[in-house]
Amino acid sequence: MLNPDASRKLLCVTQTAEGAAGYNGSMIHEIFPVGPLQCNCSIVADETTREAMVIDPGDDIEDVLALIAKHNLQVKQIVITHAHIDHVGGAMKLRAATGAPILLNQNDYALLKMLDVQAAWIGMETPAPVEIDQSITTGDIVKAGSHTASILHTPGHTEGSICLYFAAEQKLIAGDTLFAGSIGRTDLPGGSMQKIMQSLHGTVLALPDDTVVVPGHGPLTTIGEERENNPFLIQR
Numbered sequence: 001m002l003n004p005d006a007s008r009k010l011l012c013v014t015q016t017a018e019g020a021a022g023y024n025g026s027m028i029h030e031i032f033p034v035g036p037l038q039c040n041c042s043i044v045a046d047e048t049t050r051e052a053m054v055i056d057p058g059d060d061i062e063d064v065l066a067l068i069a070k071h072n073l074q075v076k077q078i079v080i081t082h083a084h085i086d087h088v089g090g091a092m093k094l095r096a097a098t099g100a101p102i103l104l105n106q107n108d109y110a111l112l113k114m115l116d117v118q119a120a121w122i123g124m125e126t127p128a129p130v131e132i133d134q135s136i137t138t139g140d141i142v143k144a145g146s147h148t149a150s151i152l153h154t155p156g157h158t159e160g161s162i163c164l165y166f167a168a169e170q171k172l173i174a175g176d177t178l179f180a181g182s183i184g185r186t187d188l189p190g191g192s193m194q195k196i197m198q199s200l201h202g203t204v205l206a207l208p209d210d211t212v213v214v215p216g217h218g219p220l221t222t223i224g225e226e227r228e229n230n231p232f233l234i235q236r
């Protein structure tokens with residue numbers, strides 16, 4: 001829930017993962033801001049099998065479905081990085097349209113019950129209650145065909161915040177834990193500055209420098225760039 005005025009621009013990346021053992025296909029990755037707070041929604045898919053996952057369908061589900069149709073994809077999983085309304089608000093619509101299960105860390109279930117309060121914060125309409133099909137945490141794997149991501153539980157912005165780490169593609173979908181030049185706010189219910197710093201230094205910065213970071217809002221960055229220049233992370 002940062003950078004509400006980030007420019008609305010469509011970033012389409014079709015990435016070929018090199019060096020992954022036994023791996024021949026390439027990964028479709030569409031990143032596009034949705035809703036009034038411009039949450040970065042991602043569609044990750046396997047070009048060969050056309051299986052996909054959608055991460056953080058906060059709003060504008062008709063745009064999500066148009067891209068799904070354009071690439072002829074089948075959505076297998078809906079993954080939510082944390083239960084803020086701008087990331088989860090469209091999940092039920094997408095589940096209804098695709099039949100895919102919704103995955104969220106259980107430590108955010110309490111926040112999910114406060115969607116009406118969250119809607120009032122930002123002057124949005126309250127979405128219908130969101131049902132979670134499965135809790136995910138560190139050690140779990142989500143996948144779109146041959147592309148797999150490890151779930152990293154990174155509490156701090158919220159208790160149940162997670163990141164998705166695509167090791168073969170050297171990419172991190174970071175939710176609102178890490179931004180280009182900033183970190184997630186911790187002043188909302190469930191936030192903790194101490195926990196987000198532990199998550200960033202203990203988990204996120206443990207990743208290789210050339211890992212591309214897709215934050216929950218705003219432009220892409222890399223772990224190395226943030227390690228070097230992020231004012232919240234520079235070790236003095």
Ligand SMILES: [Zn+2]
Pocket residue numbers: 001082084157176
């Ligand atoms: Zn958030």
